[in-house]
Amino acid sequence: MRLEQLTPELAVTVKQQLRQSAEVQQIANHLNIKNQMDVMALGKEPAIKLAQFSDRMLQMLATSKANDSSALLKQLEDLLVKFDRQESTEEKGFFKKFFKRPAKKEEDILASYPIISRDIEKIHYQFVVMEDTLAQDNRMLAQLYNEDIQYYLELEKYSVAAEMKLEEIQTTLMPMYEKQSMSGNQMAQMELTTLQNSAELLAQKIDELEKSRMVAILAAPQIEMLRQGNHQLIEQINNAFVKTIPVFKLGMMNAIQNKKQQLQQNSAAAFEKRMHQFGGANADAVQLSMMMAQQTDSTLSLEDIWETLMIGIADYRQLRDEQTTKQQQIEQQLMTLQP
Numbered sequence: 001m002r003l004e005q006l007t008p009e010l011a012v013t014v015k016q017q018l019r020q021s022a023e024v025q026q027i028a029n030h031l032n033i034k035n036q037m038d039v040m041a042l043g044k045e046p047a048i049k050l051a052q053f054s055d056r057m058l059q060m061l062a063t064s065k066a067n068d069s070s071a072l073l074k075q076l077e078d079l080l081v082k083f084d085r086q087e088s089t090e091e092k093g094f095f096k097k098f099f100k101r102p103a104k105k106e107e108d109i110l111a112s113y114p115i116i117s118r119d120i121e122k123i124h125y126q127f128v129v130m131e132d133t134l135a136q137d138n139r140m141l142a143q144l145y146n147e148d149i150q151y152y153l154e155l156e157k158y159s160v161a162a163e164m165k166l167e168e169i170q171t172t173l174m175p176m177y178e179k180q181s182m183s184g185n186q187m188a189q190m191e192l193t194t195l196q197n198s199a200e201l202l203a204q205k206i207d208e209l210e211k212s213r214m215v216a217i218l219a220a221p222q223i224e225m226l227r228q229g230n231h232q233l234i235e236q237i238n239n240a241f242v243k244t245i246p247v248f249k250l251g252m253m254n255a256i257q258n259k260k261q262q263l264q265q266n267s268a269a270a271f272e273k274r275m276h277q278f279g280g281a282n283a284d285a286v287q288l289s290m291m292m293a294q295q296t297d298s299t300l301s302l303e304d305i306w307e308t309l310m311i312g313i314a315d316y317r318q319l320r321d322e323q324t325t326k327q328q329q330i331e332q333q334l335m336t337l338q339p
Helices: 008-018 022-030 036-041 044-063 070-081 085-089 094-098 106-182 186-242 244-277 283-292 299-337
Strands: none
Touching: 008 106, 008 186, 022 106, 036 186, 044 106, 044 186, 044 299, 070 106, 070 299, 106 186, 106 244, 186 244, 186 299, 244 299
16 A cells, blocks of 8 residues: 555545455464464564654754754845935935945945955855755655655554454454353363453554554654745745845846946046047047946846845745744654654
8 A cells, every 4th residue: 555645534544444455464364362472563663663763853853954044034134234225215326225324435335345245145155055955854854754654554554453353352252252161161261361361462552553653643744744834935045035136136236337337427428528628529439438338227126126135034034933833843742742
């Protein structure tokens, strides 16, 4: 039997189907109920593996650094805060908005761009690493999910086999020996006592297997919940940061280029004025210099990108906090379910 997903509702159907399984019937038929060691060993291997699985999952949740993003978000936020949009109504232009100190010279602004560009690249790289870490965590969670299903199926097989054997003892064997012992058959009485002890031991084993299988059943939707939460974080990082930060940097580059072109335009205008003062100049050369100095205003698009990044920070913080809360709840539940 193969399962793609596992839920408490689906587990009920699986248990019923396994009663018709030839493998499960063979396990039940080969179980020596008179051998206490055989009964105690029933389903022991998958139960041990599931316990180790729970430990691995708890360790993964405890050591994952995927949600440790507070410092990185603060770095990006601090960089974006320099972009003072309120000054846009006072003087149009990227530089008056991005640098809050009005006394800053244009030469200093141009010189500081490489530092800002480097900081943006570092932040962008860290978001790429964070996205990759979340993707790795999700691949691990997918592997754990498949393992959990396999451990559940193995445990369910032994649990159903034990239930079928107990039903056989209680509905067929014990009534038969009870009837014989009532007629004074001492051998039947001894056999009945053995069956009663076996039935009690099997009931304990079924209860033990039931607890283990419930760990697997309850862990599956929790793993899937973590995967979905991580996927939302990956999408948020990709859309709000990984794709957007390079565009923001490009907008800065355009603004820098525009400022340089503006300086060139001013120089060209001064050059044209001087040429006229000195009796004329090559009109074509002057016109060409003016055309090369033309600029386009990219402030509006840069502000839009700024808005996207700031909203992205807020949205990501909310998603991350929700995912952290879910993760903590799942850790507590797994610790509670551990034998």
